[in-house]
Amino acid sequence: xLDALPYPDDxxxxxxxxxxxxxxxxxxxxxxxxxxxxYLIHAGASPEEARELIGEFWADCLTERPLHRPRLATYGxxxxxxxxxxxxxxxxxxxxxxxxxxxxxxxVDGHGxxxxxxxxxxxxxxxxxxxxxxxxxxxxxMRGAVESAFRQCDPEDxxxxxxxxxxxxxxxxxxxxxxxxxxxxxxDLDGAKRKIVEATLSxxxxxxxxxxxQWEDFIELCRVVSPACFGVE
Numbered sequence: 001x002l003d004a005l006p007y008p009d010d011x012x013x014x015x016x017x018x019x020x021x022x023x024x025x026x027x028x029x030x031x032x033x034x035x036x037x038x039y040l041i042h043a044g045a046s047p048e049e050a051r052e053l054i055g056e057f058w059a060d061c062l063t064e065r066p067l068h069r070p071r072l073a074t075y076g077x078x079x080x081x082x083x084x085x086x087x088x089x090x091x092x093x094x095x096x097x098x099x100x101x102x103x104x105x106x107x108v109d110g111h112g113x114x115x116x117x118x119x120x121x122x123x124x125x126x127x128x129x130x131x132x133x134x135x136x137x138x139x140x141x142m143r144g145a146v147e148s149a150f151r152q153c154d155p156e157d158x159x160x161x162x163x164x165x166x167x168x169x170x171x172x173x174x175x176x177x178x179x180x181x182x183x184x185x186x187x188d189l190d191g192a193k194r195k196i197v198e199a200t201l202s203x204x205x206x207x208x209x210x211x212x213x214q215w216e217d218f219i220e221l222c223r224v225v226s227p228a229c230f231g232v233e
Contacts, residue, residue: 002077005076005077005078006077006078006079007077007078007079007080007081008077010075010077010080010081011075011076011077011081013027013028013081014028014072014075014077014081017061017062017072018062018070018072018073025058025062028058029058032081032082032085033054035082035086036050036054036057036085036086036089037050037051037054038050039086039089039090040053040054040089040090040093042212043090043093043211043212043213043217044093044097044210044211044212045093049093049096050093053089053092053093053096054089056092057085057088057089057092060088060092061085061088071088071230074228074229074230076228079223079224083220083221083223083224084224084229086220086221086224087138087221087224087225087229088229088230090138090221091136091137091138091139091229091230094137094138094141094208094211095136095137097208097210097211098137098208135227136227136229136230138221138225138230139225139226139227139230141203141204141207141208141211142218142221142222142225144203144207145199145200145201145203145204145207145218146200148199148200148203149195149196149199149200149203150196152195152199153192153195153196153199154192154195157188157191157192157195158192160174160178160185160188160189160192161189161192161193161196163177164189171185171186171189197215200215200218201213201215201218204218
């Protein structure tokens with residue numbers, strides 16, 4: 001079974017951690033703690049937020065939760081463990097930031113209620129964010145960004161990208177199909193890609209202005225993110 005997986009060593013390490021092997025857990029934390037902390041900081045977390053999140057992260061990955069397996073049990077060895085860990089940690093950061101935003105709104109809008117003893121109990125402000133059943137925030141952002149980018153895509157650009165990347169047609173084949181030169185096809189492809197990139201990242205910035213994602217980050221996440229990453233099974 002291990003030989004059939006793209007990343008068997010990563011999968012084996014995850015399994016040893018889930019079995020409670022102390023040396024494996026230590027290796028997991030030592031290998032990825034610094035990388036994940038820096039990743040969250042570059043994504044928009046404060047150093048304190050990043051350290052706190054990663055401190056809680058290991059327990060989330062390795063501990064049984066009500067009605068759910070440990071988070072790490074959802075890793076299947078089909079992507080690099082580091083990329084998978086980044087996706088889960090980033091989702092946790094987005095949850096934290098959105099929770100903080102809602103709490104700030106509580107005090108701005110006066111949604112606190114008295115507890116009957118002269119004190120005030122914080123009541124969460126109503127959220128105007130779209131609520132997709134059981135959809136983690138990172139998955140929701142990525143789904144929305146892709147949908148938004150392709151809605152804005154010119155129909156001819158969309159067809160061109162589809163033929164080049166999904167169907168694998170070469171520049172000379174596309175040039176014949178569109179009755180133009182290969183150089184024009186190349187320019188048109190570059191322009192279409194640039195528009196997709198700009199529209200995708202624009203959606204991310206509008207959705208969560210604090211979130212710093214580069215196109216390379218988004219592509220890596222697309223290869224990894226699935227509902228199972230976040231315990232939606």
